[in-house]
Amino acid sequence: MTSNRNTIQMGLQRVKNHFDSGLSKDIDYRLEQLQSLKNTIKTYENEIYEALYTDLNKSAQETFMTELSIVNEELEYMISNLKKLAKPKRIIPSLSQLPGSLKILREPYGSVLIFSTWNYPLQLALVPLIGAIAAGNVVVLKPSEYSPQTSKVLIKICESAFDKDLVFVVEGGREENTILLENKFDYIFFTGSTSMGKVVMKSAAEHLTPLTLELGGKSPCIVDSNTNLRETAKRIVFGKLINAGQTCVAPDYIYVKEEIKTALIDELLMVLAQAIPNERYFEETFGKIISEKHYSRLKSLLEDQKPITVLSESPYYDSELKIKPVLLDSPDPESDVMKEEIFGPILPIISWNDKNELIANLKSKPKPLSMYIFSNDDSFTEEIIRNADSGGVCINDTLLHMSSLKSPFGGVGPSGMGSYHGKWSFNTFSRERTVLKKWWIFDIPMRHQPYTDRAFKIIKKLLR
DSSP states (O other): OOSSSHHHHHHHHHHHHHHHEEEEEEEEHHHHHHHHHHHHHHHTTHHHHHHHHHHHOOHHHHHHIIIIIIHHHHHHHHHHHHHHHHEEEEEEEEEEESSSSEEEEEEOSSEEEEEEESSSSTTHHHHHHHHHHHOOOOEEEETEEEEEEEEHHHHHHHHSSSSSTTTOOOSSHHHHHHHHHHHSSEEEEEESHHHHHHHHHHHHHTTOEEEEOOOOOOOEEOSSSSHHHHHHHHHHHHHHHGGGGGGTTTTOOOEEGGGGGHHHHHHHHHHHHHHSSSSSHHHSSOOSSSSSHHHHHHHHHTTTTEEEEEESSSSSEEGGEEEEOOESSSHHHHHHGSSSOOOOOOEEEEEOOOOOHHHHHHHSSOSEEEEEEEEHHHHHHHHHHHHOOOOOOHHHHHHSSSSSSTSSSOGGGGGEOOOTTTTHHHTEEEEEEEEEEOOSOOOGGOOOOOOOOHHHHHHHHHOO
């Protein structure tokens, strides 16, 4: 939509002027804009399917499950609950504030910069956007340059759904990111890699701008011997194959009890063969890697490895930027595939025997965005959760812990800071503002100067 500094600066000024007009603070106005977005998304639904198929080879079903349904649910929640979320909270004043009334307002920050990313280019743009508008902000949205067709649809949706200058969409790459980060915003919401998250946080620090970082990391999948192996394999494969493994909460590697490792690999291969029944299905329905750069990185992770694949000896489809799902049996802990977040259909499998060593290994690694535990032993599960930190935990399944608006989603440490979804989206993009109104009918004279010993004694008794 824009590619030069002057155009970006003018766009930024327009959205800031829009916020200064006070219009976005009006609750009815916010509801009107959200309802318009809901209607517009329905209008462009077919274009959304086509764009995501072009960018990522996503099937219509996967696009609906992982993108559209989540966006629609967030919209429904905000439209239904906005008045309750935005309602001032009246509380009883403390003794020092009497006589008077006390309330807490939820106020928008102002101008919000949202960086979305390419792996879920619709959902990761619109869900935070919905929260920001519901909270009364104006938004500058920067989608990823790696998903250009979806970005084009996002521009159409925003231009059709919203009042002019409420939302400004900036297309482009690194140059545009740099220009945006040179400017002062009132809040920044970033979804992407940890390395880029550090750049954004450094820039935010220059302006003392609060921010949310939704990053990633190597999310472990711990499998106990006391589990249902067939269901465990099915649910791990589900989490790994969605979007060809290009999911920030995908199971990155498996820690499996040594005595069932071979059996689990057999089950995984059987489930994979069922999930990808033939070459035609793979070509037409399985997701592609987003770019040559990311495809080459994944191939480099497999150097010197011995991949176990389904349907063919080689997992590589160079002309289509596709990789068949790959299992890696006991890769070197010092290899790149065990150090980097994989972000593709590659699944290392490592065994464990001693629970204490397992916990020590988990604790020695950077805190991941998610952790998966497959076990029927509640005491084992609770011990892992108690001793190994992560952004979220899912027991006996994958991915689904982040699919509900009834709980927050976010990382911890290197996997992110802050959270969103549902009411947590609204809270993220708004701040609490205290308003105390003192009455005139009474005042405590001893709080005023000049101070005396008698006044001090009375104050100590009153405020103890």
